[in-house]
Amino acid sequence: MSKTATRDDRTLDRESGPAASPLVPPPKLRRRPALIVAALVAICLGALLAAWAWTATTNTxxxxxxxxxxxxxxxxxxxxxxxxxxxxxxxxxxxxxxxxxxxxxxxxxxxxxxxxxxxxxxxxQAVVPDADNSIVGVALTPAQAPGLDLATGDRVRVVVTPPEGAEMPEGVPQFSEATVAGVRTSSETGQLIVDLLVPHADAAVLAARAATGNVALVLDSRER
The missing domain is CATH 3.90.1210.10 (Antifreeze-like/N-acetylneuraminic acid synthase C-terminal domain)
Structure with missing residues (x-):
């Protein structure tokens, strides 16, 4: 009788053993707000970069x-x-x-x-200078040029001035009317080089006056 009881006990233990073991709950997923925010920021930046690239290519x-x-x-x-x-x-x-x-x-x-x-x-389409005009270059120091910046198309007068120590001759000063065709600064002397457009007949006279260095440039009205 004792052997039967033992077998029954073992049978009960094997049948009841698995049922008696505790159930393990499934692991809970942890939410990480920082990762979610970083993902949203990356998506927004990608959208902005795509929009910028599209705008840059379409505006060229x-x-x-x-x-x-x-x-x-x-x-x-x-x-x-x-x-x-x-x-x-x-x-x-x-x-x-x-x-x-x-x-x-x-x-x-x-x-x-x-x-x-x-x-x-x-x-x-125009040729500068044309057949009726000539270009004469005049080198000027800051004291001989206007204080305002000269521009192509400005109307000017090249006025003859007396040499140093000489007196101004009586009467109206001699001058030549011209139009500015270009302006640049000499890298060697630092002087302002003004290319002047003048009638062909006046070019020789203006060149002779400019060669003496005793001239001053007067800027006339820019009204048209």
Whole structure:
């Protein structure tokens, strides 16, 4: 009888053993607010960068630039120009690349540096100087030039002044009327070099006066 009881006890133990073992609850997932915030920030930054890239590419335009330096008065050749895509300020009024054929064959209105964008004022069909006019360069010290910056198209007078120690001759001072065609500063002397457009008949007289150094430049009204 004792052997039977033992077998029964073992049977009960095996059957009741698994049921008596405790159940392990599933692990709880921890929420990490910092990671969620970082993910949202990354998504927003990605959207902003995509919007910026789209805006940058859609606001660009293809314009004409000088491949090499184009000197004033030179005929613009096809090899002188290059097409580049830039995000240009509309206030600059660059020449669009679609006008390539219209620009080729024109003359440079002033020196265009290599890499500079062309504007409608960069070129013209007119030749400077034309057959009836000449260009005379006048070197001026700060005391001989106006205080205002000179610009192409300004109307000026080159007035003859007396040499140092001499008296001003009686009567109306002699002068030559001219139009400013260009302005630059000499890297050697530091003087202001003003290229003046004058009638062909007056060029020799103005050149002789300028050579003495006894001249002063007068800026006349800019009203048109």
């Amino acid at each position: 335009q293809e314009v004409l630039v000088a491949r090499d330096t184009i000197e004033r008065g030179a005929v613009i050749q096809a090899d002188d120009l290059a097409r580049v895509r830039v995000s240009a300020d509309p206030a600059l009024q660059p020449v669009p690349a679609s006008q390539f054929d219209q620009v080729v064959g024109q003359r440079a209105a002033y020196d265009v540096a290599a890499g500079a964008m062309l504007t409608p004022e960069s070129f013209s």
